[in-house]
Amino acid sequence: MPYFDDVAVGDRLPELAVVVDETQMFLFSAATYNAHRIHYDKDWAREREGYPDVLVQGPLQAALLARAVTDWLGGDGRLVTFSVQNRAVAHPGEQLTFGGTVTALHGDAGLVDLEVAGRRGETLLMPGTATVSLPRRPGEDG
Amino acid sequence: MTESDLIPPEVADRVGTVAAEASGHVVRRDWQRWAVAVDDLNPLWFDPDEARRHGYDDVVCPPLYLQYAVLGVTPLAELRADGSSGAVSGNLAFPRAPKRMAGGETTTFHLPAYDGDLIHMVRTIASVEEKQGRSGRFVLVTWRTSYRNQHGRLVAEAETSMIARP
Numbered sequence: 001m002p003y004f005d006d007v008a009v010g011d012r013l014p015e016l017a018v019v020v021d022e023t024q025m026f027l028f029s030a031a032t033y034n035a036h037r038i039h040y041d042k043d044w045a046r047e048r049e050g051y052p053d054v055l056v057q058g059p060l061q062a063a064l065l066a067r068a069v070t071d072w073l074g075g076d077g078r079l080v081t082f083s084v085q086n087r088a089v090a091h092p093g094e095q096l097t098f099g100g101t102v103t104a105l106h107g108d109a110g111l112v113d114l115e116v117a118g119r120r121g122e123t124l125l126m127p128g129t130a131t132v133s134l135p136r137r138p139g140e141d142g
Numbered sequence: 143m144t145e146s147d148l149i150p151p152e153v154a155d156r157v158g159t160v161a162a163e164a165s166g167h168v169v170r171r172d173w174q175r176w177a178v179a180v181d182d183l184n185p186l187w188f189d190p191d192e193a194r195r196h197g198y199d200d201v202v203c204p205p206l207y208l209q210y211a212v213l214g215v216t217p218l219a220e221l222r223a224d225g226s227s228g229a230v231s232g233n234l235a236f237p238r239a240p241k242r243m244a245g246g247e248t249t250t251f252h253l254p255a256y257d258g259d260l261i262h263m264v265r266t267i268a269s270v271e272e273k274q275g276r277s278g279r280f281v282l283v284t285w286r287t288s289y290r291n292q293h294g295r296l297v298a299e300a301e302t303s304m305i306a307r308p
Contacts, residue, residue: 018181027179031172033213036242037225044224049241058244059206063180066206070184075196078251079205085246086305128246 001074084128166212170257245303
């Protein structure tokens with residue numbers, strides 16, 4: 001778990017590597033009450049929408065990206081703001097990675113800005129930013 | 143507002159109005175099902191002792207799950223042909239741009255949500271614009287959403303967008 005005092009601009013979060021499969025996609029659609037065919041109906045995805053396969057849900061990519069952040073934060077940090085854009089689609093079976101880099105520190109508030117991204121190889125799927133709150137190292141400033 | 147082929151006038155007229163309001167309880171089992179689907183086994187979502195050790199009253203709802211706590215039910219006959227439901231986005235119809243994709247979301251989290259909290263969501267249509275992208279024209283819809291708990295306190299605020307293409 002990082003303390004605010006130990007974090008520097010340029011630090012990289014541990015990267016989360018995930019291969020999403022149809023079972024995970026089904027459970028995520030169920031958990032989010034999402035019946036959108038594009039996530040389970042391969043004929044619909046191919047013939048009606050012109051994709052090679054069903055699409056990994058954008059909100060699942062966002063949730064995986066947020067997980068990369070909250071895994072790094074540990075129990076004493078807090079996600080304050082989370083912002084992502086859906087830039088490119090992903091399909092089941094692909095190797096995806098989720099990570100982030102520290103871009104700014106706000107010492108007065110104990111806040112840290114991050115640039116975050118979901119990627120497939122070099123392809124940027126989901127760029128975004130996050131602001132997190134980190135605790136001070138005990139005894140650093142009383 | 144510019145002339146648009148893709149945006150029906152009845153949709154353009156709704157910019158600035160409330161698209162949807164919904165209330166729902168935050169349910170531990172439901173957020174844990176969501177978390178498992180994300181393979182996100184953070185002890186704050188699952189382990190009350192661990193959550194209390196970090197200053198929370200109990201296990202907490204994962205921030206990104208909050209938006210689903212207010213979802214109601216949509217009868218099968220009311221789903222769109224592509225299976226999607228417009229219930230929480232105001233059922234905006236774009237007959238000339240039927241292919242829908244999530245755009246982006248920006249959410250600020252103010253307070254934790256706990257099992258049993260009753261969340262009230264108010265979603266306003268912030269803008270509906272026709273744009274020109276690399277692969278052609280599309281419609282960009284932006285909503286602003288507030289989530290308040292049973293004490294009237296603001297738990298989260300979000301700006302979300304959706305893209306609709308011909």
